[in-house]
Amino acid sequence: MSDSSVDQGRRTWVAITAGAGALGAAAVAVPFVSSITPSERAKAAGAAVEADISGLKPGERMTVEWRGKPVWIVRRTPEQLAGLKKNDAQLADPESKRKQDELTPAYARNEGRSIKPEFLVAVGICSHLGCSPSEKFAPGAQPSLPDDWQGGFLCPCHGSTFDMAGRVFKNKPAPDNLEVPPHVYLSDSRLLIGEDKKA
Numbered sequence: 001m002s003d004s005s006v007d008q009g010r011r012t013w014v015a016i017t018a019g020a021g022a023l024g025a026a027a028v029a030v031p032f033v034s035s036i037t038p039s040e041r042a043k044a045a046g047a048a049v050e051a052d053i054s055g056l057k058p059g060e061r062m063t064v065e066w067r068g069k070p071v072w073i074v075r076r077t078p079e080q081l082a083g084l085k086k087n088d089a090q091l092a093d094p095e096s097k098r099k100q101d102e103l104t105p106a107y108a109r110n111e112g113r114s115i116k117p118e119f120l121v122a123v124g125i126c127s128h129l130g131c132s133p134s135e136k137f138a139p140g141a142q143p144s145l146p147d148d149w150q151g152g153f154l155c156p157c158h159g160s161t162f163d164m165a166g167r168v169f170k171n172k173p174a175p176d177n178l179e180v181p182p183h184v185y186l187s188d189s190r191l192l193i194g195e196d197k198k199a
Contacts, residue, residue, distance in 0.1 A: 046067060046194075047194065048066075048192050048193060048194030048195040049064050049065065049066045049071075049192070049193045049194055050186070050190060050192050050193075051064045051073060051190070051191045051192075051193060052189060052190060053073055053119070053189055053190070053191050054188075054189035056073065056075045058075050058076070058077040058078075058118075059075070059076075059077045059080070059137060060074070060075055061073065061074045061075075061135055061137075063124065066123075066181060066193045066194050069123050069124075069125060070123070070124040070125070070132060071121065071122070071123055071124065071181055071193050072120070072121070072122050072123075072124045073119060073120070073121055073191065074119065074120040074122075074164070075118055076112070076117070076118055076119070076120060076164055079139075080137070080150070080151050080164045081112065081117055081118070081164075083139065083150030083151055083163075083164065084111050084112060084150070084163060084164060084165055085111070086148070086150055087150055087163045087167070090146075090169050090170060091163065091167045091169055091170060092167075092168050092169065092170045092171075092172070092175075092176075092177075093167060093168065093176065093177055094167060095109070096108075096109050096113060096167070096177055098176055098177075099176055102179070103176055103177055103178075103179045103180065104177065104179075104180050105180060105182055105196060107196070108180045111165065112165050113165040113166055113167070113177070113180050114165070114180075115183070115184075115185065119191075120164065120165060120166060121180060121181065121183050121191070122166040122178040122179065122181075123178060123179040123180075123181055124153075124178070125178070125179070126155040126157065126160055126174050126178075127160075127168065127174045127175055127176040127177070127178065127179075128155065128157070128158055128160055128172075128173040128174040128175070129158070131155050131156070131157040131158075132155075133153035133154055133155040133156075133160070133162060133178075134153065134154055134155075134156055135153055136149070136151065136152060136153060136161075137151045137152075138151065139151050144159060145161065150163065150164065151163070151164050152164050153166070153178075155173075155174065158172075158173040158174075159172065159173065160172040160173050160174035162174070162177070162178055165177075166178030166180065181193055181194065182194060182195055183195075183196060184196050184197060
């Protein structure tokens, strides 16, 4: 056997070994690189969500998901808006001063806790233990609600009540008002939740 055929054989084995090593390195690198790249689901979890509110009628609520939380968009009636004034004395934080930077953006620190009085945008999670309150929009006496009820939300878990602006009533387990998420109106019919400046 000549030296040239031995060298040729070695070259072949070196090439095969190098190729196998490169494939092995790639097989290890791909999962590693994918693990440090955010998944589509992770990107979506923090992304702003656009909602079409054109079909929402007065007195109705729609729910969209933002960061895994239910966000309520309620189109309040003139009667529901008028009822807000009647609740102030019964509320724990009528002016949304507690945790204001966490729970209420500056542009929603008003009686309706909203940009447009007609629309309430709030995270539908009770500030007590994270349950989701039920809508109780009809005014008047009802089980588990006061006789002068103006409409709002009742948390069935422990009885916390919130008015039509998501403000919590006094002497209830929930310590704080419902959170108002950052949001901006892109038009009269489009709402962007998760950002408060137009992109």
